Amino acid sequence: MNIAQKLADWLETHWITPAYAGWLLMGLAVFFFGAATNTLVGWLYVMSGVSFALLLVAAILPARSLKGIELYRKPIQPVSAGDCLTVDLEIINRTSQPKSLLQVHDTLPFVLGKPMVSPIESIAPYGTYKWTYYQPTERRGIYRWETVKLRTGAPLGLFYCRRSRPCKATAIVYPTVLPLSTCPILDRLGQDQAVRYKSDRQGFQSATEGITRGLRPYRVGDPIRLIHWRSSARYGDLRVRELEVISAGQEVAIALDSAAKWNLDDFEQAVIAAASLYFYASRRQMNVQLATAATGLLQGHRVVLEALAATYAGEESIGQAFGQVPVIWLSPNPQQVSFLPRGSRWILWSPSSDDSPSAFPGLTINREESLQLQLQKLPS
DSSP, X not given: OOHHHHXXXXXXXXXXXXXXXXXXXXXXXHHHHHHXXXXXXXXXXXXXXXXXXXXXXXXXXXXXXXXXXXEEEOOOOOEETTSEEEEEEEEEEOSXXXXXXXXXXXXXXXXXXXXXXXXXXXXXXXXXXXXXXXXXOOSOEEEEEEEEEEXXXXXXXXXXXXXXXXXXXXXXXXXXXXXXXXXXXXXXXXXXXXTTSSOHXXXXXXXXXXXXXXXXXXXXXOOGGGBOHHHHHHHTSOEEEEEOOOOTTOEEEEEEOTTSOOOHHHHHHHHHHHHHHHHHHHHTTOEXXXXXXXXXEEOSHHHHHHHHHHOOTTOOOOOOOOTTSOEEEEESOGGGGGGSOTTOEEEEOOSXXXXXXXXXXXXXXXXTSOHHHHHTSOOO
């Protein structure tokens, strides 16, 4: 923006700025007055006087026409990333005179989108104009903006006037929640704890009965006792039973290491993974909580989604202790995994697979592959 544009913008927001027609009429008024002074012709004085009178009226009325206008904004309902925000504004005329030829600018944060503009032909005395628009979203976050700008050139269009009015808004965009059909890193959590299960050997190697979740093709290494012979005979190949893992009531904490230094895209993936794991565990009736570096342990769908919408990489940590609760640790830093409670798991966004810790099973995420498919893999 050059100096002339900055000056015009300052004049429009603090006083008035001439339109092209205004500059043209000012030039003609000066020309008529100069010609009348040199020639002493009466009609030229009349023309110049009428022109200056029109300019004076056109300069005073725009600012006056913006008085008596109030704005009201309805609360914006939260949406998930990729959906559209519904923004409702009411422009209320509190005067006994109609308001016409207005422009309303809703000044959105630049990361959310460009300012939205709506022309208003007329608002009746003591009337209300309702404006609803839909703003697409791309990234999760909590977006705030505080002003709406009113602009008019009424009634003659020779000068424009723009004023800002306070009208606070808060829009919450939740992270995407992936529809996980299975998640072994959660399904098998806590199986190594003898407190909850008699033993892996007794519970899984000796089991010949149980709640069958589904059937799948036989893989090399599957126990013979899990083959479902009736289905195998029907399909013509070996089918293996997948037994339901008893996870209801299992305590688990989904911990996002938001205090670490992250690659921006990796961190956004980690937030999506944390939300998806939380809701999957909730559907499995697990006693699940979520923790970020700045919040500590949280529970409740809305509270968790708002915390994940607000979190950012490198935020200050409050030092959360998990006790003996197993943790799903999401981090770019493999060194901290060894300090997790027994039975924990990790999901790492590490540039090298050689950095994967061996203290607990876990997943190393490849940013080039589908995050949903990777979360449905067996931990290694």
